[in-house]
Amino acid sequence: MNTRLCRMLGIGFPLLAFSHCRDVVAAVSRAGGFGVFGAAGYTPEELEQELRWIDAHADGRPYGVDLLVPENLSIRTGSGASNAELLAQIPSRHRDFVGDLLRRHGVDPDRALGERRRDDPDRPPPYQRETAERLMDVAFGHPIRLIANALGVPPASMMERARAAGIPCAALVGARDHALRQVEAGVDILVAQGGEAGGHCGEVSTMVLVPEVLRVAGNTPVLAAGGIMTGRQMAGCMAMGAAGVWTGSVWLATTEAETSPVFREKMVAARSRDTVRSRGRTGKPARQLRSAWTEAWEGPESPGTLPMPLQGLISEPAMARVNRAAEGGDAAARELVSYFVGQGVGLVEGVQSCRAVVEAFMGDFAAALEDMQALAEG
Amino acid sequence: MNTRLCRMLGIGFPLLAFSHCRDVVAAVSRAGGFGVFGAAGYTPEELEQELRWIDAHADGRPYGVDLLVPENLSIRTGSGASNAELLAQIPSRHRDFVGDLLRRHGVDPDRALGERRRDDPDRPPPYQRETAERLMDVAFGHPIRLIANALGVPPASMMERARAAGIPCAALVGARDHALRQVEAGVDILVAQGGEAGGHCGEVSTMVLVPEVLRVAGNTPVLAAGGIMTGRQMAGCMAMGAAGVWTGSVWLATTEAETSPVFREKMVAARSRDTVRSRGRTGKPARQLRSAWTEAWEGPESPGTLPMPLQGLISEPAMARVNRAAEGGDAAARELVSYFVGQGVGLVEGVQSCRAVVEAFMGDFAAALEDMQALAEG
Structure with a gap:
């Protein structure tokens, strides 16, 4: 062409x-x-x-x-600011909510993440x-x-x-x-x-x-x-x-x-109706695979999502920990696994x-x- | 072809x-x-x-x-039943809600409708x-x-x-x-x-x-x-x-x-984002033009929609009355006017x-x- x-x-x-x-x-x-x-x-x-x-x-x-x-x-x-300025604005209620959610699914919310930690205070x-x-x-x-x-x-x-x-x-x-x-x-x-x-x-x-x-x-x-x-x-x-x-x-x-092998497995199994437009990952409406993570943010215990970019600063490290645990074969952690994906996942x-x-x-x-x-x- | x-x-x-x-x-x-x-x-x-x-x-x-x-x-x-059997199941709370909503928009909820009344008790x-x-x-x-x-x-x-x-x-x-x-x-x-x-x-x-x-x-x-x-x-x-x-x-x-001239005017003015998937008209999710009617059913005063076919038995006669009033030039009634239409209305x-x-x-x-x-x- x-x-x-x-x-x-x-x-x-x-x-x-x-x-x-x-x-x-x-x-x-x-x-x-x-x-x-x-x-x-x-x-x-x-x-x-x-x-x-x-x-x-x-x-x-x-x-x-x-x-x-x-x-x-x-x-x-x-x-010239760093993440530190943003991290200070995350309410403890939200940290606790995520900590509890991860623990309920067998994921250690304090697990070390190594390099490229999205919530590294020194990161731009x-x-x-x-x-x-x-x-x-x-x-x-x-x-x-x-x-x-x-x-x-x-x-x-x-x-x-x-x-x-x-x-x-x-x-x-x-x-x-x-x-x-x-x-x-x-x-x-x-x-x-x-x-x-x-x-x-x-x-x-x-x-x-x-x-x-x-x-x-x-x-x-x-x-x-x-x-x-x-x-x-x-x-x-x-x-x-x-x-x-x-x-x-x-x-x-x-x-x-x-993407992680677990998420790819979920993609293959998913139907087009298994995605949801949710603020749970970035703070703005974004379509992603429905999982225990998105359900929790919509649920009655939810503290409500934070505005962008704060929501991402708690969701991304949490999901990195979830992925590690899920890769280790943890079925409860697997329930939380999600990522941005459109309705086309059904195809x-x-x-x-x-x-x-x-x-x-x-x-x-x-x-x-x-x-x-x-x-x-x- | x-x-x-x-x-x-x-x-x-x-x-x-x-x-x-x-x-x-x-x-x-x-x-x-x-x-x-x-x-x-x-x-x-x-x-x-x-x-x-x-x-x-x-x-x-x-x-x-x-x-x-x-x-x-x-x-x-x-x-061999007639509408009568269904009409008896509509709670008075819902009748009152619709009556109040219509009155607030200057529409007489008891206005005579003539032939083809959807809530005629003798109708199949x-x-x-x-x-x-x-x-x-x-x-x-x-x-x-x-x-x-x-x-x-x-x-x-x-x-x-x-x-x-x-x-x-x-x-x-x-x-x-x-x-x-x-x-x-x-x-x-x-x-x-x-x-x-x-x-x-x-x-x-x-x-x-x-x-x-x-x-x-x-x-x-x-x-x-x-x-x-x-x-x-x-x-x-x-x-x-x-x-x-x-x-x-x-x-x-x-x-x-x-469709009524008022609704056609609304269609021409509407954008694709002006529709909503709502149970407010039939009781099952149906896409329609967002209006004071759909907003009211989603609002805090809403008694909740009724299952199909009951919801239609209250919505259709109400909307017929709304249309008559809106055709008469009533601006408040016009706010309620709606009908089934898809996002394509933006085109x-x-x-x-x-x-x-x-x-x-x-x-x-x-x-x-x-x-x-x-x-x-x-």
Whole structure:
């Protein structure tokens, strides 16, 4: 394919793969898709390490970076701040709730976590502007072909740097009005992400949101996102007018993924109705697998979720401990295991390599085109 | 188009239009689509009148009938029962709640309604098996080309009568497991209706549900439903593997529709986020336009909704009174106005004739096919 979007990104098949895992990003790009590394949660030093690895393993194929710089964040730290400032704001009621919940499921809430502890007091605070600028310093030092922002209009500096680097800047939107604002702000690519998507999402479905966003997008290419796990769905979205697709959940069930074996087993077993849009993981509504964790935050004993980024500072270390315990074979811990995943989880039937997934997309996409051609002729 | 589904229904363009309005059904069929008359809420005598009218106005083009015979209904009447038996079960608390709500919005809760009063004690009770059998007696006396059931596996008698009449029996499903049961029961066409649809719906989006249902449908054709308002979306669904589409909301904004002018104005103004999945109208979760009515049932003063069919016996007469008052220009009454409509309402930009909508579908569908062909060649 040689569409405008393909030329913008330097690819021949507009299948974008969002992942927090460098292995997935490199493998998808090598296989002919376009990997997008989700940098949220990484420190600048860690990001440097990950992108270096991708540069060494992507065979020169293009890839991108996605930051998560929320436009609206009720809790902001001071300049040069660290996690310590945020951690001090977590009420003891919430710490106790999580401690009790973990203990009830046989998980030691004080288990040592080693490196990359999200609640390390010295770590740069997540989602903050200053951290984002430092992450951008790193990202733009690599041969990225796309920069994206996941929550709201990208900061002006992101768009300026993208322009200077000659690469497009993309933004995720969950409603028509968000798309309007993004177009006015001058983003180069819109990602219309429906409410069935994993992670942060709105309520409008992909089927409705994509045409709604297309009507206000003008000349800006629109990628469809939310629930897309197959090349037939990709063809369907492009028949609706999308320039390509942005996918996430499908890569969580690959051999390269960062997900735990227990979570991958849960994905294969799960149906599309087993996800829930909950604030229990980040503090903003995000779709994830329903588990004892999400149930507890919705339950009668819940102290209520905290605003972003505080909720993540208690949920991420807790879930890391849960995963370790579950990997050790603990059935009670397993009940808590969850991760961001969309309704498309119901279409996951097994774990495959990223290359196999990209090739299945290409095969299904071609089959869909053939069927449409037969319809046009018949 | 000459697909298997087209041959089953005797049409050339697999656009099915569900409507409670005979004018819409006849107009869509005349224009080259396939109208499906939603008979729920009608008495056998009324249905006879409506179908006679359709026979006289459809120019011999094929159409179908949809019944709503819930597989699970907690409240059943005795054989030969009337509404009276059901009406006696409505708690006075609920009557008072509705009376107060209407009065607060300037609507007289005792306003006379004339004919076709849903809460006429002598009327056959809605959704009951016996009423359904009588409705089928009527439907199969007309040259219908499809019979459909909207909530659960069709009663055996529906499938037997359909087989005897040589016409297909369709069933709506909102989840993969429902589809499995329907296939086992032997339905001829599955309608995979996503959670963005107007009326009774599940939670899985059309984008995910259609491929999920296709995987278990075997040889049974699958129609996509939920959020579909344009020919491009129709092409997208067929690229995913659907045999055609089942639409509803798009016909509510036509000149022929039974909807009130006030509701049509609200549709044009509404965004996709202005709908809500609520039990406030029928007692089962059904997507509808958010209004003071749906808000009241979710609010702190709400007595809680009643099970189907009781909730409809209080909501329908109330909404009929609301509509009369709103048509009279009452702004407070207008706030209550609502009707079943899907998220696709965000794509409604004006009121058109049914023929114009069918033609727009055909034009957009052809344009999407051309775009896909260009992709295949480029």
